[in-house]
Every structure is written in C-alpha cells, then in structure tokens.
Amino acid sequence: MFNKRSFLAIVVSIIVVGTSTYSFLLYLDRKEFRNYLQGQYQKNLYELISNVEGIQVSLSKSRVTSSPKQALILFSDIWRQASIAQDKLNSLPINHSAIAQTTKFLTQVGDFCFALLKTINSGQSLSEADMNTVDKLTDFAGYLNNELHQLEREISEGNIDWTEIKDAGSSMFRRNLAETVDMKFERIAKELQEYPTLIYDGPFSENVLNIKPRVLKEKEVSLEEAKRIAKKIIGEDRVESISVYSDKTSDKVPAYALSVKVKGRRGDDINIDISKNGGNLIYMLDPREVGKQRIKIEKAVKIGLKFLEDNGYESMIPTYSLKYDNVAVINYVYVQDKVLVYPDQVKLKIALDNGDIVGIEAQHYLIAHTKRNIPKPRITASEARQNVSQKLDIKNVRLTIIPMESLKEVFCYEFYGTYKGEKYLVYINAQDGTEERILKIIDTPNGELTM
Amino acid sequence: MRRLVQIFLPLLIVFFMAQLVIQIKDIEAASYKVGSKGDIVKKIEEKLKALGYFKGNPDNYFGQDTKDAVKRFQRAKGLKVDGIVGSNTLRALGINEGQQSSKPQRTDVNLLARAINGEARGEPYIGQVAVGAVIVNRTRDPRFPKTIAGVIYQPGAFTAVADGQINAKLEPTPQKAANDALNGWDPSGGAIYYYNPAKTTNKWIWSRPVIKRIGKHVFCR
The missing domain is CATH 1.20.58 (Methane Monooxygenase Hydroxylase; Chain G, domain 1)
Structure with a gap:
C-alpha cells in the first residue's frame, strides 16, 4: 500500500x-x-x-x-x-x-x-x-x-x-x-x-x-457673443445654460467649444462649436435618444430647409438623404444663379420622432462658401450630351460646380441617367466638354448612396 | 515534503485559474454604473420600472436613483448588491446587450464602429465621434495609410487593436458615432492624434499642439 x-x-x-x-x-x-x-x-x-x-x-x-x-x-x-x-x-x-x-x-x-x-x-x-x-x-x-x-x-x-x-x-x-x-x-x-x-x-x-480657410480673415467675436449665437441656433426657449467644454482650440478654424444644457433634460448635453472668427457655426451634435418615427422624411426635409433659412443659409436645396435608426441625415447644397454649388454643403441630422434638428455639419460650407464668379457655359447641354455615353437613359440635366480631389472647382453639366436599372451621375465640363467624373448611385436600406 | 505540497498545490491552482481568468477576462463585458449613459441605460431603467423597482422616468442617464433601484433589484434577486449593472444583473433583467436595431451597410462603418467601441466606449458621445473623426482624418493625411482598415490596424497605432478590445461586443452608440464621423462630423477639430493623459507616458505625443479635450482624451495635431 x-x-x-x-x-x-x-x-x-x-x-x-x-x-x-x-x-x-x-x-x-x-x-x-x-x-x-x-x-x-x-x-x-x-x-x-x-x-x-x-x-x-x-x-x-x-x-x-x-x-x-x-x-x-x-x-x-x-x-x-x-x-x-x-x-x-x-x-x-x-x-x-x-x-x-x-x-x-x-x-x-x-x-x-x-x-x-x-x-x-x-x-x-x-x-x-x-x-x-x-x-x-x-x-x-x-x-x-x-x-x-x-x-x-x-x-x-x-x-x-x-x-x-x-x-x-x-x-x-x-x-x-x-x-x-x-x-x-x-x-x-x-x-x-x-x-x-x-x-x-x-x-x-x-x-x-496648407490652405488657410478664408473665414480666418473675419473679425473675432467674444465668448458671450458666441454663446448668444449658439443659443439662437438651438432655440432660445430650450437652453438652460451654456458652458465651455474645451478651452484649448488650436484648430484649423479656431472655435469656442460649447456645451449646452437643455431644459428638462438630464445629461445628454448638446455640443456646439462656434468659430472665433466671424462667429459661424462649425458643427452641432445632440446625442439624445430618438424615439419611434412619427414624421416622414419629406416633412423632415422641409423642417431642415426652414431651419437653414432662419439661420442665414440662404438658397439651399436638398440633394440626398440617408436614414439611420429614426434619424434622417439630409444633405443641402447652395444654389447660385441656378447652378448647384456642391462644395458649399450643409448636413443636417433630423430626429424623426418630433422633427428636432439633432446635428449640423457646417464646416465644409464655412470653408468653401463664397460668392463665386460663375461664367456662362461655353457649350450647350445638348452639345455636352454628345460626350455622355449613349447607353445612359438621361432623366435630368442641370448645371453644377463640383469639387475635384485637389479642391479645385469645376463647372459642369450634371447628367442623371440610368443604365440597366442602375443610376449614374455623369459630369461634363461646361467649358470644354471633358468628362470629369462619373458617380454611381447605390440603393441601400438607409437611402441612396453616391460613390 | 508536506509543507512543499501545501505551498505548491495552491500556487499551481492559482496559476491555472489565472490562465482561465485571463482568457475569460480578455474581452470583458461593459458594466453600467452612476454616470453611465446610453441606450442600454434606458433599457435598464425601463425594465426596472416595469418590475416596480424604479420610480422615475426612464432616460438614458444612470443616476443615483437608478443605482438605488438596481440595488433593490439585486437584493431581491440574490445578486451581489453593488448598484452596478454587470453582465449578471443584465442577464437577470433579461437585457441582451448585442441587440442592434439595424446593421450598418458600409463595411467601413462597421470597422470604424468597432474601433470606436474598443477605444472610447463610455466616453461622451462627441468623444466617440471625435475618435472616429481622427481615424477618418488620418486617411486624408499623406503621413498615414489611406484606408480605414490600414489606419486602424497599423501596428501600435491603437491600444484597442493590441489588447483585443476592438473585438468586444459592439454597443449601439459607437455605431451612431461611426456614421456621424463618416458623414463629415468632426468634433476633434481636424485632429490626427489623441491620447489619455492619465495613461500615456510617451513624451513625443505630449509635445503635440493640443486642439481639444473631450472626456478623458486629449486631441492634437
């Protein structure tokens, strides 16, 4: 043993x-x-x-x-x-x-x-x-x-x-x-x-x-002024108090980074950045929960348009919208002399439960927007059509200014057409007829996506 | 001899247990306590209210009253009474964290959401969007890889990749943050770096010009 x-x-x-x-x-x-x-x-x-x-x-x-x-x-x-x-x-x-x-x-x-x-x-x-x-x-x-x-x-x-x-x-x-x-x-x-x-x-x-945004030339506004601007954008009657959430801002566009307490809400402060130069809106985000959808996208698009007009973004038209969890993200583009200026765009997030604006992206607009000298097109739309593939069934034509990758802007005819049930946008230079770019529109459950 | 066994046996057991714990702990579930925010908090409060433990109006903020309700619930269910909602309490409440209302459509959104989830879960919402924006900003900077995947998986770039947090259970808020970041929102103000000052010893990163401070993170150029 x-x-x-x-x-x-x-x-x-x-x-x-x-x-x-x-x-x-x-x-x-x-x-x-x-x-x-x-x-x-x-x-x-x-x-x-x-x-x-x-x-x-x-x-x-x-x-x-x-x-x-x-x-x-x-x-x-x-x-x-x-x-x-x-x-x-x-x-x-x-x-x-x-x-x-x-x-x-x-x-x-x-x-x-x-x-x-x-x-x-x-x-x-x-x-x-x-x-x-x-x-x-x-x-x-x-x-x-x-x-x-x-x-x-x-x-x-x-x-x-x-x-x-x-x-x-x-x-x-x-x-x-x-x-x-x-x-x-x-x-x-x-x-x-x-x-x-x-x-x-x-x-x-x-x-x-190394591009320096034009907005830097505008006059500086005080913090108090910035708070007043933020209050107006969010709605005078909704704001309880405004504080600064970050004091350091050595940004490309220096800004006041503000945090807004909303009346009758616990937590979930709205964040909003206002540029020091000129007191322009850079972005706004409201992280609140969005409930069940009660309003249609079409209604949201109109709410957004009204909001933009009230806040000094004039002559904007909606170009596309995407929907994520009861929130619509709608893209608005500036129109000058009947020409769509794509670089000047503002994106809005609209809550589909009560139509509140829960997000604004205006930095692209702020950096790009200016009064442009738009020339007369040197070729007509039907001349430009010659340079678009004959396979495309064209549904719509309009004049646009599009940003190239190098941020250079090109004056183009935009042809919207379909081929075998799929949608395309073709851009033809309005001065010399060059085909500058082709975009494909892809249908997703969230909405149409251009790529 | 016996003393030897008495010493070694427990040590050994500890060793093997540690192996197990490390494997389990690898990807730990998130917990919710006072100060937490998000859709899950709201769900927790709704459940607690339905069960009669919570008196207030369910919102997505975990306050002191929520904590008290959680404690009452934990006491009643025989769980550890700490007022913190971990995976056990979540299960007892019948809440499945993985519930997603809709799956993102673009693969980039998915990956970006995972990176934000691993890096900035528990940060304020704009802090999460800002982390996403930093990744997007890097793809447009000549000094960095040009794709979202290239930036995220660059060796040593993100701790969430190194410690596996990027594979942690995806919460709904980082998905929203990823969508906002890809749609052009940039609360970071064009930053291409960020760090947690409480955790970083890297001198080089401290020397970068600071753009913003959001939650625990400092964003810089």
Whole structure:
C-alpha cells in the first residue's frame, strides 16, 4: 500500500510533469506563432523594398522616354507601386513618428505621378519644371532604396527580429533593437525632408495641405457673443445654460467649444462649436435618444430647409438623404444663379420622432462658401450630351460646380441617367466638354448612396 | 515534503485559474454604473420600472436613483448588491446587450464602429465621434495609410487593436458615432492624434499642439 509519503511524491511529480509539459506546449505554440509573425513582417519588408526599387526604376525610365503612351504606363506603374509601398511600410511594427516622413514621401510621389498621368492623358505635354522634379525624386527614391536594402541585410543576418521590436520596451535589449530600426527611419526622414515641395493637381499637394480657410480673415467675436449665437441656433426657449467644454482650440478654424444644457433634460448635453472668427457655426451634435418615427422624411426635409433659412443659409436645396435608426441625415447644397454649388454643403441630422434638428455639419460650407464668379457655359447641354455615353437613359440635366480631389472647382453639366436599372451621375465640363467624373448611385436600406 | 505540497498545490491552482481568468477576462463585458449613459441605460431603467423597482422616468442617464433601484433589484434577486449593472444583473433583467436595431451597410462603418467601441466606449458621445473623426482624418493625411482598415490596424497605432478590445461586443452608440464621423462630423477639430493623459507616458505625443479635450482624451495635431 502507498504510505502518505509516496502518495505525496506521486502527486508532486504529476504536478511537476504537468506544468512542464504545459509550459513546453505553450513555448512551442508561441514559437510557431512568432515565426509566422516574423514571416508576415518579412513579407511586408520585401514587398516594400521591391516596390521602392520599382518606383526608382520607373522614375528614371520616365526621364528618357519620348513617347507619351510609354510615359502613361510608367507613371501609372509608379502610382500603383507607391501605394503598395506605403501600405507595406505602415504594416511594419515601427514607431509611426519614425516612418511618417517616409510615408509622406511615398504618398506624394504616387499622387504627383497620378497628376502627371492626368496631364498626359488630357493631351498636354509635361513642363520642364515637372521633369526637373521627376529628376530629383528619382535620386531620393534611390537613396530610400539603398537604405532599405541595408536594413534588409541586417535583418537577414539575424540581427533584427520583428517580433521583438513589436514588444519594444519590455527589456533593455529589445528597446535597443527597436531604437536601431526607429533611428534608421529617423535618419531616412531627415534626408527625405530635402525633397522638393510638390505642387500639383492632387489631394496631397503641398498647397492643398496648407490652405488657410478664408473665414480666418473675419473679425473675432467674444465668448458671450458666441454663446448668444449658439443659443439662437438651438432655440432660445430650450437652453438652460451654456458652458465651455474645451478651452484649448488650436484648430484649423479656431472655435469656442460649447456645451449646452437643455431644459428638462438630464445629461445628454448638446455640443456646439462656434468659430472665433466671424462667429459661424462649425458643427452641432445632440446625442439624445430618438424615439419611434412619427414624421416622414419629406416633412423632415422641409423642417431642415426652414431651419437653414432662419439661420442665414440662404438658397439651399436638398440633394440626398440617408436614414439611420429614426434619424434622417439630409444633405443641402447652395444654389447660385441656378447652378448647384456642391462644395458649399450643409448636413443636417433630423430626429424623426418630433422633427428636432439633432446635428449640423457646417464646416465644409464655412470653408468653401463664397460668392463665386460663375461664367456662362461655353457649350450647350445638348452639345455636352454628345460626350455622355449613349447607353445612359438621361432623366435630368442641370448645371453644377463640383469639387475635384485637389479642391479645385469645376463647372459642369450634371447628367442623371440610368443604365440597366442602375443610376449614374455623369459630369461634363461646361467649358470644354471633358468628362470629369462619373458617380454611381447605390440603393441601400438607409437611402441612396453616391460613390 | 508536506509543507512543499501545501505551498505548491495552491500556487499551481492559482496559476491555472489565472490562465482561465485571463482568457475569460480578455474581452470583458461593459458594466453600467452612476454616470453611465446610453441606450442600454434606458433599457435598464425601463425594465426596472416595469418590475416596480424604479420610480422615475426612464432616460438614458444612470443616476443615483437608478443605482438605488438596481440595488433593490439585486437584493431581491440574490445578486451581489453593488448598484452596478454587470453582465449578471443584465442577464437577470433579461437585457441582451448585442441587440442592434439595424446593421450598418458600409463595411467601413462597421470597422470604424468597432474601433470606436474598443477605444472610447463610455466616453461622451462627441468623444466617440471625435475618435472616429481622427481615424477618418488620418486617411486624408499623406503621413498615414489611406484606408480605414490600414489606419486602424497599423501596428501600435491603437491600444484597442493590441489588447483585443476592438473585438468586444459592439454597443449601439459607437455605431451612431461611426456614421456621424463618416458623414463629415468632426468634433476633434481636424485632429490626427489623441491620447489619455492619465495613461500615456510617451513624451513625443505630449509635445503635440493640443486642439481639444473631450472626456478623458486629449486631441492634437
């Protein structure tokens, strides 16, 4: 028979064997997982390198080609490779502040080449200045390529383990590893800061990134004035008190950030921002619960129109609406001389239980809105129709101003048509007949969505 | 020998229990207490009122009277009496947190809602919209990935991704916040970073120019 002592010995050995097997299995599991992760990171690094290499090669080829067709292919190649390289770089476990500059470089190179592609596509030839920029970018791409190759060498020699970098900070050794990779990219960043400022027709162009809103020129209003404006927008009789919810505002459009207590309501304060310059509404959000729908969307659209008129947004028309949980989000656009000005838009959220305005988005309007000089269209609507696909069954035509990605505004005819039961909007430049853009309207349970 | 067992056996049990707890705790359910807001709070109050524990008018604010009602309910049901509505009390009330009135249609909305849910659950509503807006703003900044998924899953960018909170049960408010952020509302004032000053030791982030402070988060450029 077992005595007490041997029984205990057995229990202890079972425990010891159990724990060590368990931890060994855990170790194997962890190792397999780490190898998998290392593999994924390596894949990203190699794809990053091969795409940067591709960018450099295509950039240098583009300098010596004389055929616009060839240039088109090269620039579209760079655009594609830059976008992949950017994505791969940002999938690596490196501190973002270290790779921000490199990411920006890749984004702008791609965006710049896409702009050149559009220039060539419209039949124009590239300017001397553009070619000089391509020259300089080639050098920087070459530099980045060299540095990345060196990093790859260090990693394949086994000096760097991504999975350790990922857990940076947990030990001195790991911290050092992370710092070497971070420092490498910081050095690259310093070098890349020297690349030319890129000004072109695209969303990430330096001049687009640094636009100063016109509203900043308006006179500053006091906090008291801002509170008065907020009170008027929300409704004099609904407001109990107004306080400031955030005093720091080093925003693009500096604002008073206000919080409004509503009479007879516990919690759920309304937040509203009023610009310091000019005392204009930036946004409003009322987080209250919205009950069952009692009013129709059509009614809500009218309530919204009345609200806009009462608050100084004149000559607006509704363009589309979406419905989420008993709230309608309605988009209103400014109309000047019978031309729809899409950049000047205000969005309203209207509660369908009692028709309250529970949200206003007016920042786009505030930044874009101005009295424009709209020229007479140089071509007629029927001339423009020639440039729209004959497959489309056109239901409606109107004149519009649309914002391009680079925030440039284009004067267009908007053709609304259907093809095989699906709805499309086609924009034809009213000056030269170019097809500027096609939008597809997608029906969702929430409403129509343009994409 | 016996002493050894007496020491090790409990240790071992603690160890295995800890493993279990870690796995369970991984994605913990939200709890509601004084100061909480949201649709679920309203549901809780409605239920409590129907059961006769709550006297006031159900709204979506968890106040002292709500706490008292919850305590009375917990006492009656033999639950832990703490005035906090956790998953047990929710179950006893017959409330299913996962109830969603409508599913977002765009995949981006879904993912953005999950990120907000993981990062800013329990923050004031505009704080949630602002977190969503920061993610949207990043997709338009040349220094960041261009897609919502790219921004959210960038290694080290969001703690909710690292600790798995992004997979936590989705509440209705973050879904609304995600819709507002994608529809253009930006209470963050164009911010591309935010942090919780109580939790961050990163010096670099402290040096960024602050745009706004909403709830627990500081939003900056």
